[in-house]
Amino acid sequence: MExxxxxxxxxxxxxxxxxxxxxxxxxxxxxxFGVLANHIPFLSALNIGNLYYKKDGKTRYVFVSGGFxxxxxxxxxxxxxxxxxxxxxxxxxxxxxxDRAEKRLAQQKDMMEYAxxxxxxxxxxxxxxAKETAG
Amino acid sequence: xxxxxxxxxxxxxxxxxxxxxxAMNMVASAKLRRAQERIERFRPYAAKFYxxxxxxxxxxxxxxxxxxxVRDEVKTTGIVLATSDxxxxxxxxxxxxxxxxxxxxxxxxxxxxxxxxxxxxKGRDAMRKFEYERLLEYADxxxxxxFSLANEVATAVINAYLAGELxxxxxxxxxxxxxxxxxxxxxxxxxxxxxxxEAQEGTGSDLEYIYEPSEEGLLSELLPRFIKVQxxxxxxxxxxxxxxxxxxxxxxxxxxxxxxxxxxxxxYNKTRQAAITTELMDIVSGAxxxxx
Numbered sequence: 001m002e003x004x005x006x007x008x009x010x011x012x013x014x015x016x017x018x019x020x021x022x023x024x025x026x027x028x029x030x031x032x033f034g035v036l037a038n039h040i041p042f043l044s045a046l047n048i049g050n051l052y053y054k055k056d057g058k059t060r061y062v063f064v065s066g067g068f069x070x071x072x073x074x075x076x077x078x079x080x081x082x083x084x085x086x087x088x089x090x091x092x093x094x095x096x097x098x099d100r101a102e103k104r105l106a107q108q109k110d111m112m113e114y115a116x117x118x119x120x121x122x123x124x125x126x127x128x129x130a131k132e133t134a135g
Numbered sequence: 136x137x138x139x140x141x142x143x144x145x146x147x148x149x150x151x152x153x154x155x156x157x158a159m160n161m162v163a164s165a166k167l168r169r170a171q172e173r174i175e176r177f178r179p180y181a182a183k184f185y186x187x188x189x190x191x192x193x194x195x196x197x198x199x200x201x202x203x204x205v206r207d208e209v210k211t212t213g214i215v216l217a218t219s220d221x222x223x224x225x226x227x228x229x230x231x232x233x234x235x236x237x238x239x240x241x242x243x244x245x246x247x248x249x250x251x252x253x254x255x256x257k258g259r260d261a262m263r264k265f266e267y268e269r270l271l272e273y274a275d276x277x278x279x280x281x282f283s284l285a286n287e288v289a290t291a292v293i294n295a296y297l298a299g300e301l302x303x304x305x306x307x308x309x310x311x312x313x314x315x316x317x318x319x320x321x322x323x324x325x326x327x328x329x330x331x332x333e334a335q336e337g338t339g340s341d342l343e344y345i346y347e348p349s350e351e352g353l354l355s356e357l358l359p360r361f362i363k364v365q366x367x368x369x370x371x372x373x374x375x376x377x378x379x380x381x382x383x384x385x386x387x388x389x390x391x392x393x394x395x396x397x398x399x400x401x402x403y404n405k406t407r408q409a410a411i412t413t414e415l416m417d418i419v420s421g422a423x424x425x426x427x
Contacts, residue, residue, distance in 0.1 A: 012285075015176065029348050030347055033347075041343065042347070043187065043191065044348075045352070045356045068356070068357070070183070070186075070190070077183050081286075
């Protein structure tokens with residue numbers, strides 16, 4: 001039996017990550033789920049949030065937004081519209097995005113606009129959180 | 136016969152033009168390399184995406200989703216036209232526009248209303264001239280774009296389609312086949328057609344999948360994204376093709392400049408020779424007269 005699984009994260013602009021890991025925790029559509037080696041085939045939509053994986057006793061974080069996870073044959077593939085490793089996150093940019101989103105939220109009455117601003121805020125918050133937890 | 140100075144001026148002018156075309160050629164080749172890299176980087180995503188969609192399609196029945204459903208009565212056709220913002224790239228844009236207008240004419244002949252989404256200034260200008268209805272226009276967007284542009288275009292298309300404003304949608308873009316070959320391609324975007332490729336991709340998964348949320352839920356998440364992926368691919372290809380076409384055009388121009396300098400230099404030398412001969416004749420005949 002395999003003890004590890006392959007984690008791949010790809011976005012339209014680049015391949016963010018391809019590594020052999022011990023465990024992956026991902027923000028699934030219906031709540032967080034964990035994947036160990038030899039998981040049964042599983043296909044899930046992802047929420048905006050932070051994915052983490054364990055390798056050699058260390059935990060690393062990756063921010064993902066708008067995507068899917070495909071688990072099969074000891075391989076988990078994350079397709080995301082954007083994904084950033086915690087160390088690559090630009091805190092200043094995320095802070096600015098957060099402020100902007102908060103301002104928009106305060107003004108918007110229109111449902112669509114409101115939802116868009118809320119999503120933007122969520123993305124900014126999760127980016128900051130990823131940076132924070134990764135320390 | 137042109138005077139010596141005129142010819143000289145002309146030679147200088149052509150040489151300067153050559154410098155410009157040569158520089159443009161080099162710029163285009165640098166940009167092409169970048170565009171190609173982007174296509175390369177996008178490929179894993181697209182490949183995985185098709186694989187995933189294949190898995191899902193293979194696993195489930197053809198559950199009817201509004202984006203999959205072929206409408207009985209097609210009244211309006213949408214065309215997403217991706218062109219470049221700038222000219223000087225040979226017949227690249229002309230070919231794309233021709234493809235678009237011929238498709239539009241064909242659809243119009245069938246009694247359908249044609250509406251356009253123009254990405255790129257050249258396409259927009261042409262479509263404005265031909266007076267087609269344009270729902271969305273993006274000019275000066277091609278020089279630097281990312282997935283969010285495709286996202287925007289695709290979202291607009293999907294919304295119009297779901298609202299019943301469009302019954303079928305095509306994308307026209309310049310497919311990048313090689314440095315020497317770029318072909319305008321007309322790709323049906325909506326309703327989504329299941330291709331042979333997708334069916335084959337799905338064969339690897341005889342495994343029973345667990346879906347979260349339900350299959351229908353996933354499909355309704357995946358399909359709109361599929362449209363975005365298609366649009367993005369079209370934009371990337373158009374951008375690479377544009378640069379390749381410009382490279383070829385500028386290469387031709389540089390060579391034409393060389394030819395021209397050559398023939399002009401010939402004329403210059405001949406004229407100079409003629410002038411010297413006449414002068415000599417004058418001197419010699421003057422000397423003869425003095426001697427006389």
